[in-house]
Amino acid sequence: xxxxxxxxxxxxxxxxxxxxxxxxxxxxxxxxxxxxxxxxxxxxxxxxxxxxxxxxxxxxxxxxxxxxxxxxxxxxxxxxxxxxxxxxxxxxxxxxxxxxxxxxxxxxxxxxxxxxxxxxxxxxxxxxxxxxxxxxxxxxxxxxxxx
Amino acid sequence: xxxxxxxxxxxxxxxxxxxxxxxxxxxxxxxxxxxxxxxxxxxxxxxxxxxxxxxxxxxxxxxxxxxxxxxxxxxxxxxxxxxxxxxxxxxxxxxxxxxxxxxxxxxxxxxxxxxxxxxxxxxxxxxxxxxxxxxxxxxxxxxxxxx
DNA sequence: CCTCTATGGTCAAGCTGCTTGACTATGTTG
DNA sequence: CAACATAGTCAAGCAGCTTGACCATAGAGG
Numbered sequence: 001x002x003x004x005x006x007x008x009x010x011x012x013x014x015x016x017x018x019x020x021x022x023x024x025x026x027x028x029x030x031x032x033x034x035x036x037x038x039x040x041x042x043x044x045x046x047x048x049x050x051x052x053x054x055x056x057x058x059x060x061x062x063x064x065x066x067x068x069x070x071x072x073x074x075x076x077x078x079x080x081x082x083x084x085x086x087x088x089x090x091x092x093x094x095x096x097x098x099x100x101x102x103x104x105x106x107x108x109x110x111x112x113x114x115x116x117x118x119x120x121x122x123x124x125x126x127x128x129x130x131x132x133x134x135x136x137x138x139x140x141x142x143x144x145x146x147x
Numbered sequence: 148x149x150x151x152x153x154x155x156x157x158x159x160x161x162x163x164x165x166x167x168x169x170x171x172x173x174x175x176x177x178x179x180x181x182x183x184x185x186x187x188x189x190x191x192x193x194x195x196x197x198x199x200x201x202x203x204x205x206x207x208x209x210x211x212x213x214x215x216x217x218x219x220x221x222x223x224x225x226x227x228x229x230x231x232x233x234x235x236x237x238x239x240x241x242x243x244x245x246x247x248x249x250x251x252x253x254x255x256x257x258x259x260x261x262x263x264x265x266x267x268x269x270x271x272x273x274x275x276x277x278x279x280x281x282x283x284x285x286x287x288x289x290x291x292x293x294x
Numbered sequence: 295c296c297t298c299t300a301t302g303g304t305c306a307a308g309c310t311g312c313t314t315g316a317c318t319a320t321g322t323t324g
Numbered sequence: 325c326a327a328c329a330t331a332g333t334c335a336a337g338c339a340g341c342t343t344g345a346c347c348a349t350a351g352a353g354g
Contacts, residue, residue: 006258007187007254007258009277009281010171010262011187011188012281012282012285013163013281013285016286038311041161052332054330054331062312063312064332065313069311088320088331090320090321090330091331091332108150108153109150111156111157121283121284122283130280131152131159136269137268138166139162139163139166200304201301201302212305212341212343213340213342215303215304216341235301236348236349238349239302239303
């Protein structure tokens with residue numbers, strides 16, 4: 001593969017990612033929830049028994065201060081709440097509220113809708129192979145904004 | 148595919164995109180050029196005979212004011228220059244300088260390096276299929292930041 | 295040919311989401 | 325219990341974008 005092709009491949013990947021983020025965001029909004037794309041990534045971390053602000057920051061690849069601001073926003077919108085942390089009086093456990101879980105489901109539906117559109121273009125088997133390939137190259141580390 | 152799988156697929160795609168952007172940015176920096184990830188997308192548009200500020204804004208999915216600020220930055224760093232537009236005295240033609248073309252090549256090399264790492268994980272044939280699949284689902288419209 | 299509207303570009307102000315730095319409260323270790 | 329580490333917040337600052345206002349030139353219709 002030539003270098004220029006690699007850049008074209010990269011551009012295609014970034015363009016697809018941007019488009020996907022936009023579609024999910026729109027889909028969530030269309031279901032009556034207001035939010036930013038980073039909500040979804042926060043929710044996936046919180047879904048399993050909650051997390052502290054610091055853990056959330058690590059997951060999202062931002063400082064704990066930025067994570068704290070995000071949590072402020074999520075609390076204000078009623079998606080999460082800060083509970084005292086069992087076993088560490090310094091920390092707080094951030095957990096999803098019922099509305100937060102509803103918003104998570106809305107994000108899942110919106111994502112499924114977007115992915116289904118790809119399925120129509122690619123066919124089911126190629127979609128499966130795309131999923132497998134992405135799973136193998138996706139980093140395990142924090143999720144970071146693209147630019 | 149279940150909804151939760153679709154969200155996981157989406158997360159994988161966004162994570163891969165973020166990681167890729169970071170690697171290209173690092174690779175470009177390691178070759179002695181300072182920049183932001185959006186430079187690469189601007190360069191691919193400018194590479195073919197230049198563009199006006201407004202056209203660049205459309206390509207990047209931002210306002211013409213934001214595009215103008217980006218061009219200011221690129222001029223300051225010596226990557227592009229503003230020439231009078233032949234045939235429209237209102238407009239300026241933004242073109243790459245020699246250093247801008249060098250930076251473009253550096254971005255291509257960095258992208259190739261990152262993609263090569265994927266090739267080692269996936270194998271060449273699967274990498275080709277990934278490229279084809281992405282080409283088919285990538286939107287034709289402007290490239291947008293992921294979040 | 296001349297007005298009227300559309301378009302390319304810039305300037306200025308403001309906003310959002312992040313950063314760094316400083317600080318308090320609590321936990322942990324020797 | 326002294327000393328250091330860690331969870332969280334507050335505050336200030338910054339980068340990159342937006343909206344709004346404006347000027348210069350282009351293009352269309354009388």
